[in-house]
Amino acid sequence: MLQPPPSLNLPPFDSRMMAEGAVxxxxxxxxxxxxxxxxxxxxxxxxxxxxxxxLHYPKAWLKIECALAVNGQKKRADIVAFGKDTQPFLVVECKSYEVKLSERTFQQSALYNHTLQAPYLAITNGLRHYCCRIDQQQQRFEFQSRLPTYG
Known part of the structure; x- marks a missing residue:
């Protein structure tokens, strides 16, 4: 029997679920x-x-669990949204709703972005969300009050 997952601080969406054995x-x-x-x-x-x-991001321009190499190790960014120029635009690090977001979570996202060079980073646990804009030239970031819409 499927157990409904908890509600998050994000709009609901139509999802298809099934059980495969106990999973x-x-x-x-x-x-x-x-x-x-x-x-x-x-x-x-x-x-x-x-x-x-x-936020009107094209579905085809999102990559879920995007494979990348970080310091010679294989890693996966949870969500990478690509821009019209086909370059990474937003990197999102997702954590369980049971995990408290911390500086370490942000550092993980920033480490992935060192390879991807996206201008925006976001972290979320489904209950809280943080987004920052990265200024690559100045080597600094500024937190945003909301996520950027596409386009």
Whole structure:
């Protein structure tokens, strides 16, 4: 029997869920497959749908669990939104709704962005969200009161 995940501080979206044995699964429309419904995945799915449905990011220009190399190690950024110039525009680090966001969470996102060079970073646990704009030339960032809309 499927247990409904908790409500988040993000708009709801139409989701397809199923059970595969004892594992709850959710259909990821971005990766076009069912994935295990972990607390972090619930946040990732909500946030990706929020970007598309409310901030007008093109679905085709979002990459979920985007593979990248950081200091010679294989890593995955939770969500990378690409701009019209096909360059990374926004990097999002998602954590479980049970995890408190911290400076360490932000540093993880910033480390991934060292490779990607996106002008915006966001972190979320589905309950709280933070976004900053990166000034690469000045090597500084400024927190934003909201996420950038697409375009």
């Amino acid at each position: 709850q699964m959710i259909f990821d429309v971005f990766r076009k497959k069912y994935v295990a419904l972990t607390p972090e995945e619930w946040v990732r799915q909500h946030f990706a749908h929020y970007l598309v449905n409310h």
